[in-house]
Amino acid sequence: MGASPAIRPMTPRPFRIEAVRPETPNVFTWTLRPTQEDGPLVFQPGQFNMLSIFGVGEVPISVSGDAEQSEIWVHTIRSVGTVTQVMETKKAGEIVGVRGPFGNTWPLQAAEGCDVVLAVGGLGLAPMRPTIYHVLHHRERYKRVYLLYGARTPKDILYPDELKAWSESGALDIRTTVDVGMDGWDGEVGLVTDLISDIRIDPYHSIAMVCGPEIMMHFTAKALFHRRIAPARIFLSMERSMRCGTGWCGHCQLGPTFLCKDGPVYDYPSIQPWLHKREL
Amino acid sequence: MTPQDLKAFLAEHPFFSTLPAEDLAIMASYAEYANFAVGDILLREGQQATRFYVLREGSVAIDVHHPARGLITLMTVGKGDVVGWSWLLEPYLSQFDARVLRPTKALVFDAVALRASFEQHPALGYAVTRKLLAQVTKRLYAARIQLLDLYGISNNP
Numbered sequence: 296m297g298a299s300p301a302i303r304p305m306t307p308r309p310f311r312i313e314a315v316r317p318e319t320p321n322v323f324t325w326t327l328r329p330t331q332e333d334g335p336l337v338f339q340p341g342q343f344n345m346l347s348i349f350g351v352g353e354v355p356i357s358v359s360g361d362a363e364q365s366e367i368w369v370h371t372i373r374s375v376g377t378v379t380q381v382m383e384t385k386k387a388g389e390i391v392g393v394r395g396p397f398g399n400t401w402p403l404q405a406a407e408g409c410d411v412v413l414a415v416g417g418l419g420l421a422p423m424r425p426t427i428y429h430v431l432h433h434r435e436r437y438k439r440v441y442l443l444y445g446a447r448t449p450k451d452i453l454y455p456d457e458l459k460a461w462s463e464s465g466a467l468d469i470r471t472t473v474d475v476g477m478d479g480w481d482g483e484v485g486l487v488t489d490l491i492s493d494i495r496i497d498p499y500h501s502i503a504m505v506c507g508p509e510i511m512m513h514f515t516a517k518a519l520f521h522r523r524i525a526p527a528r529i530f531l532s533m534e535r536s537m538r539c540g541t542g543w544c545g546h547c548q549l550g551p552t553f554l555c556k557d558g559p560v561y562d563y564p565s566i567q568p569w570l571h572k573r574e575l
Numbered sequence: 576m577t578p579q580d581l582k583a584f585l586a587e588h589p590f591f592s593t594l595p596a597e598d599l600a601i602m603a604s605y606a607e608y609a610n611f612a613v614g615d616i617l618l619r620e621g622q623q624a625t626r627f628y629v630l631r632e633g634s635v636a637i638d639v640h641h642p643a644r645g646l647i648t649l650m651t652v653g654k655g656d657v658v659g660w661s662w663l664l665e666p667y668l669s670q671f672d673a674r675v676l677r678p679t680k681a682l683v684f685d686a687v688a689l690r691a692s693f694e695q696h697p698a699l700g701y702a703v704t705r706k707l708l709a710q711v712t713k714r715l716y717a718a719r720i721q722l723l724d725l726y727g728i729s730n731n732p
Contacts, residue, residue, distance in 0.1 A: 481676055508726065
């Protein structure tokens with residue numbers, strides 16, 4: 296039996312890559328299964344793991360699978376840096392290291408009985424997918440649920456088959472927009488913030504969860520204020536250079552908070568003083 | 576839609592809602608209500624800009640034609656947005672195509688007559704120019720953010 300992450304949070308555990316699924320250019324999804332029996336893999340939507348390639352390095356990657364599947368980890372990864380570029384070369388059957396899960400979770404309980412706005416940009420759909428699965432599993436607990444998704448181009452839209460299925464099921468009202476339209480795209484072109492003006496919500500009984508590049512989240516929050524959603528009902532998932540996952544190393548410190556331990560999910564008033572701080 | 580209905584609609588629309596009643600009446604006198612089907616062209620690049628549109632519902636693509644890449648959609652606009660402001664500035668030629676993406680309801684303004692009327696009603700002309708400038712600013716901001724290519728960037732090591 297290996298040690299549980301709560302007991303030895305700094306020790307990577309070996310996982311086998313069970314499947315590699317190409318998603319969009321430079322983006323792929325790993326399904327990971329532990330090489331040794333160590334109990335169920337439990338996480339809450341919004342949390343992340345530290346994934347490592349032995350001898351290369353370690354990166355924080357949000358869990359993008361279903362929290363009700365306790366035998367595997369699912370991670371969607373973009374190949375952009377030294378570690379993730381090596382990850383992209385890995386094949387099914389190879390062994391990687393996993394520490395975690397770390398961080399806090401989206402306010403799914405607080406959102407019960409409310410309209411829910413999930414606003415995501417780019418790869419932000421991956422960390423939000425466990426929340427979507429949760430909502431779909433417990434759809435009766437929520438009122439209107441909107442997924443507002445901004446992508447770079449139509450080719451960069453993540454999980455297109457699932458988006459289609461979720462939309463057709465009627466469980467989610469999905470609005471997608473892209474920055475750059477292309478041949479054959481007859482959907483919206485523009486910013487994800489533009490999608491907010493047209494949704495039907497009860498602003499006093501709504502919760503918004505926002506995930507994407509920081510500047511996108513900043514302006515999405517402003518658009519949500521215009522719809523009279525109170526700042527305390529808007530939650531952002533922050534991304535900084537997490538290293539240890541436990542708040543020990545300080546790499547992800549933002550003002551008085553450590554994103555890896557206290558975050559990555561914050562209500563807007565808690566994190567607002569530190570957004571757009573050039574020195575941080 | 577009767578002139579009274581048009582005036583009432585204008586009074587409720589965010590673009591016009593701050594205008595005084597007499598200005599709403601002037602605006603309404605140059606407007607008509609229209610429905611547009613998917614594929615209808617509201618504006619054509621290079622043609623005289625004689626109309627502008629205030630959308631009530633639907634979706635319109637602002638397109639540009641690229642010789643090698645064909646039609647490129649720069650952005651889409653919808654409920655509450657204005658389509659067309661080249662009518663306000665010389666040489667009064669539309670800069671882009673505007674194509675209906677989804678069934679659209681809109682107020683259509685006789686822009687040439689309205690522009691002429693601004694000579695008699697400069698305060699109204701100033702108010703409408705300011706409102707159009709707000710739309711231009713919103714579009715310029717959106718275009719700049721799109722140029723940042725936000726979704727192509729990640730902090731992942």
